[in-house]
Amino acid sequence: MSEPFFNVSLTADFFDPSGKPVYRDIGTSILTEQPHIRQNVFTEHRPVIGPDQISDAHGVIVLTPKITAATVARADHLLAIGRFGVGYDSVDVAACTNADVLVFISAGAVNHSVAEATVGWMIALCHHMRAKDELVRSGRWHDRAQFMGTELRDRTLGVIGLGGIARTLLRLLDPFGMKPALAFDPYLKPEESAPAKLVELERLLRESDFVSIHCPLSDQTTRLIGARELAWMKPNAFLLNTARGGIVDEDALYTVLKERRIAGAAIDCFASEPIVQPDRFGRLDNVLLAPHAIAWTDELFRDIGRTVCQGMVDLSFGKCPRGVVNPAVLDRPGFRAKWARVRNNPARARRDLPVPAAAGASHRPDPTGDEARL
Numbered sequence: 001m002s003e004p005f006f007n008v009s010l011t012a013d014f015f016d017p018s019g020k021p022v023y024r025d026i027g028t029s030i031l032t033e034q035p036h037i038r039q040n041v042f043t044e045h046r047p048v049i050g051p052d053q054i055s056d057a058h059g060v061i062v063l064t065p066k067i068t069a070a071t072v073a074r075a076d077h078l079l080a081i082g083r084f085g086v087g088y089d090s091v092d093v094a095a096c097t098n099a100d101v102l103v104f105i106s107a108g109a110v111n112h113s114v115a116e117a118t119v120g121w122m123i124a125l126c127h128h129m130r131a132k133d134e135l136v137r138s139g140r141w142h143d144r145a146q147f148m149g150t151e152l153r154d155r156t157l158g159v160i161g162l163g164g165i166a167r168t169l170l171r172l173l174d175p176f177g178m179k180p181a182l183a184f185d186p187y188l189k190p191e192e193s194a195p196a197k198l199v200e201l202e203r204l205l206r207e208s209d210f211v212s213i214h215c216p217l218s219d220q221t222t223r224l225i226g227a228r229e230l231a232w233m234k235p236n237a238f239l240l241n242t243a244r245g246g247i248v249d250e251d252a253l254y255t256v257l258k259e260r261r262i263a264g265a266a267i268d269c270f271a272s273e274p275i276v277q278p279d280r281f282g283r284l285d286n287v288l289l290a291p292h293a294i295a296w297t298d299e300l301f302r303d304i305g306r307t308v309c310q311g312m313v314d315l316s317f318g319k320c321p322r323g324v325v326n327p328a329v330l331d332r333p334g335f336r337a338k339w340a341r342v343r344n345n346p347a348r349a350r351r352d353l354p355v356p357a358a359a360g361a362s363h364r365p366d367p368t369g370d371e372a373r374l
Helices: 093-098 111-126 129-137 141-147 164-176 201-207 227-232 250-258 298-316 327-331 333-343 346-351
Strands: 006-010 037-041 059-062 080-083 102-104 157-160 182-184 210-213 238-241 264-267 287-289
Touching (some): 059 298, 111 129, 111 164, 111 238, 111 287, 157 164, 327 333
């Protein structure tokens, strides 16, 4: 039996110190089914992946560690970094491109879970579920009239970033009888925004009853929502952030929530993570909080894992994976040379596997990304 010739490594944080998987299913059966692929696990967890950890890998599937220029400084064999998720602010993409390393994300895999969690949070906020739970726990039954809620019906949702998650959210909300949604996404044309109406950010914030953030963190979106923008929101409006913490100025948000200049917020992500001490937002009763895990489900991790593992399989067969972040690397001679070494591996010939063609039009990533690139 011929030996495997395509090495895929997983970062150590998928497993506990004893080597037991932390999550029920991360989709690695996709890799196990391929006899030409060898799976490895990093022997230790580091906040930043070291160059020694990737020395023998053709592909690395990354959960939480960062990838820096130092990580890929000697990436002689590494073809691809596959992010277990859709965010890639933890990856120095430019450095990966310069090192002839492809970066791809789990495109589409998170859409339903994040959208469903957002719907749940919207209902919890407008029905004061947290406060009503506390009334019973504290024996304040007769205070219930002070917490009259509102329905989603006839309310307006504004989404910042009209990608796959936001579009799934709009679809899930369709039966609730909300008004037509508004969207801010400078990378889209008006005719591409259906069923939402594309508007400027100020109008969205002034008119929306719920503002839900679904854009990646970038130079353009860092502190996109600050004191000025929060002042545009209605006093009875709610802000939801399931994207990245740095998109919202947390000092400004804390102030408007404490002074009740908006009705409330749901926050899943923070500018500095992890939070291991009681946070100031926890002192507010008009906030719902989660540790960057509000959408974590068994189904989510299974789907993310299957997507990123399939991307590695595709790469091993000479096909470009979905969700490529830096497509320019496909035309770099250094990347093509590394890919050719996989193609020409004697074990591949014995496996009688398809030979990957040179990077070109047939290997271009799908141009319709799952997340708008604000």
